[in-house]
Amino acid sequence: MPTDAQEQTQLHGGRHVARRLKAHGVTKLFTLSGGHLFSVYDGCREEGIEIVDVRHEQAAAFAAEGWAKVTRQPGVCALTAGPGVTNGMSAMGSALQNHSPMVVLGGRAPAFRWGQGSLQEIDHVPFVRPLVKYAATPTSTAEIPQLVDQAFAAAMRPHTGPTFVDLPLDHVFMEAPEEDMAADPTAGWGPTGVDAAASPSTGGGFERAAALLRDAERPVIMAGTNLYWGHGEHELRALAETLGIPVFLNGLARGCLPADHELFFARARSTALKGADVALVIGVPMDFRLGFGGAFGDETEIVAIDVAEPERSHPRAVAAECYGDVGSTLSGLREAVGSLDTREWVGTLREVETEKRAAEEELFTDERAPLHPMRLYRELAGVLDRNAIVIGDGGDFVSYAGRVLDTYEPGCWLDPGPFGCLGCGTGYALAAKLAHPDRQVVLLQGDGAFGFSGMEFDTLARHGVDVVAVMGNNGIWGLEKHPMEFLYGYSVAADLRPETRYDQLVEALGGHGSLVRTPAEVRPALERAFSAGVPALVNVLTDPTVAYPRSANLA
Ligand SMILES: Cc1ncc(C[n+]2csc(CCOP(=O)(O)OP(=O)(O)O)c2C)c(N)n1
Numbered sequence: 362m363p364t365d366a367q368e369q370t371q372l373h374g375g376r377h378v379a380r381r382l383k384a385h386g387v388t389k390l391f392t393l394s395g396g397h398l399f400s401v402y403d404g405c406r407e408e409g410i411e412i413v414d415v416r417h418e419q420a421a422a423f424a425a426e427g428w429a430k431v432t433r434q435p436g437v438c439a440l441t442a443g444p445g446v447t448n449g450m451s452a453m454g455s456a457l458q459n460h461s462p463m464v465v466l467g468g469r470a471p472a473f474r475w476g477q478g479s480l481q482e483i484d485h486v487p488f489v490r491p492l493v494k495y496a497a498t499p500t501s502t503a504e505i506p507q508l509v510d511q512a513f514a515a516a517m518r519p520h521t522g523p524t525f526v527d528l529p530l531d532h533v534f535m536e537a538p539e540e541d542m543a544a545d546p547t548a549g550w551g552p553t554g555v556d557a558a559a560s561p562s563t564g565g566g567f568e569r570a571a572a573l574l575r576d577a578e579r580p581v582i583m584a585g586t587n588l589y590w591g592h593g594e595h596e597l598r599a600l601a602e603t604l605g606i607p608v609f610l611n612g613l614a615r616g617c618l619p620a621d622h623e624l625f626f627a628r629a630r631s632t633a634l635k636g637a638d639v640a641l642v643i644g645v646p647m648d649f650r651l652g653f654g655g656a657f658g659d660e661t662e663i664v665a666i667d668v669a670e671p672e673r674s675h676p677r678a679v680a681a682e683c684y685g686d687v688g689s690t691l692s693g694l695r696e697a698v699g700s701l702d703t704r705e706w707v708g709t710l711r712e713v714e715t716e717k718r719a720a721e722e723e724l725f726t727d728e729r730a731p732l733h734p735m736r737l738y739r740e741l742a743g744v745l746d747r748n749a750i751v752i753g754d755g756g757d758f759v760s761y762a763g764r765v766l767d768t769y770e771p772g773c774w775l776d777p778g779p780f781g782c783l784g785c786g787t788g789y790a791l792a793a794k795l796a797h798p799d800r801q802v803v804l805l806q807g808d809g810a811f812g813f814s815g816m817e818f819d820t821l822a823r824h825g826v827d828v829v830a831v832m833g834n835n836g837i838w839g840l841e842k843h844p845m846e847f848l849y850g851y852s853v854a855a856d857l858r859p860e861t862r863y864d865q866l867v868e869a870l871g872g873h874g875s876l877v878r879t880p881a882e883v884r885p886a887l888e889r890a891f892s893a894g895v896p897a898l899v900n901v902l903t904d905p906t907v908a909y910p911r912s913a914n915l916a
């Protein structure tokens with residue numbers, strides 16, 4: 362007679378990993394091969410999870426982050442032991458600061474040999490721990506599923522973010538019974554960034570916020586990335602429309618109110634934030650992007666609203682704080698305040714906005730060759746669909762895009778975020794197009810940025826991912842060269858080769874490439890790229906004397 366144990370199906374550790382991924386709705390695993398990961402691949406193959414292999418682990422990890430950014434679901438990558446994991450660390454740092462939920466699986470030397478000098482042996486946990494919300498190593502095959510579940514739960518709990526589990530070779534190749542693996546995949550997590558347990562629309566902070574808003578004459582909303590993770594866009598719009606509050610957006614919140622909405626503003630930002638009597642600062646830290654709080658007026662009363670308590674203290678005093686489900690905070694405020702008369706305030710800001718936009722017209726129609734980036738973006742805007750996903754990876758070239766390209770839907774503007782890691786773009790683009798194959802995915806790349814991950818055009822070509830990249834090729838590290846010259850009167854380590862044919866590189870890797878020297882050539886080149894059916898690079902020579910006018914660089 363067989364015993365109970367003999368009747369149980371035995372599955373190897375990699376299969377158990379894959380079964381948990383599947384239980385969490387994962388459909389793609391971004392990776393680069395390493396023997397430590399073979400059983401995970403075998404498990405994914407059995408469970409129907411697509412394996413998307415790249416040319417450098419940074420791209421696998423940025424693809425996982427990019428997947429999260431465009432789906433609001435956790436992205437997953439598998440990085441082989443030692444250098445595979447270290448190569449993915451920039452993306453972990455990026456995801457931590459962007460609050461992007463992702464699960465990083467690491468290969469690892471077999472536990473029974475730890476300390477004896479196995480190939481690629483190193484203890485990852487101590488050095489990834491500061492970059493993730495959760496880092497763990499199973500001590501047996503049977504422990505694997507539970508740790509994977511915990512990694513998903515931690516990634517999805519507000520503040521959402523990256524998590525890490527490494528898989529010692531012996532545990533992940535050996536078997537354990539199937540039934541020991543029962544764990545609740547949904548334990549502890551709801552929709553991204555929504556903490557159902559926290560109800561912020563009551564309590565002292567909320568009452569104070571409502572009272573401030575009720576008396577406001579010049580209110581503004583400044584919203585950022587956590588509004589997106591917290592699924593707050595509908596309530597944001599309802600609040601803004603009901604009370605007539607002008608809205609400014611940054612990070613992943615771009616598109617949470619369409620750029621052509623009558624309450625959306627961008628150019629009038631400093632006038633509005635400085636002049637506001639009450640500012641609802643939603644899902645965005647007062648970091649360098651908001652001048653550490655100095656972007657607002659000295660007298661502006663700040664109401665801080667977020668998906669969870671902020672990770673660091675505010676750099677200036679705030680008048681009220683509401684942490685928890687953002688949607689219910691915003692709907693609560695709308696109901697508590699009822700109505701406001703902001704017509705004069707909104708009218709003033711609209712005048713500023715219109716005037717500043719009109720002043721840009723000259724550069725939008727600039728005929729110079731090499732091109733001004735603004736001229737290029739005017740042409741690009743003409744061929745972009747409303748739901749196009751635009752990804753920025755570069756310096757000044759991307760700063761111009763952030764200023765002049767409009768976003769109409771959530772999850773349509775991906776920049777590196779405050780960690781500012783060049784090279785994130787190809788991974789983001791790979792994931793974005795795989796997640797949304799029917800939409801335009803446009804990667805804006807500096808010529809410097811291209812160098813970090815240009816080989817991923819091979820990845821895009823092999824997987825049939827027809828992203829359109831548009832390069833601002835100024836032959837320099839523009840965002841560094843101009844400030845260094847300003848400070849020192851000269852620059853070093855700031856020049857690249859002029860007119861490098863990155864388009865030919867992309868062609869050699871199986872893509873479509875074209876070189877653009879004049880404004881008239883832009884539109885036809887873009888149209889060819891969008892209809893190429895393969896990944897494309899439009900290599901646009903841009904003017905190296907153009908420096909993005911910025912007030913702060915490093916602090
Ligand atoms: C990984 C990484 N290395 C270096 C930097 C510093 N950095 C920020 S912008 C920039 C220049 C980017 O040059 P390019 O992509 O050509 O864009 P441009 O400014 O010329 O438009 C550099 C080197 C960074 N942000 N990330």
Ligand SMILES: [Mg+2]
Pocket residue numbers: 807808809833834835836837838839
């Ligand atoms: Mg450049």
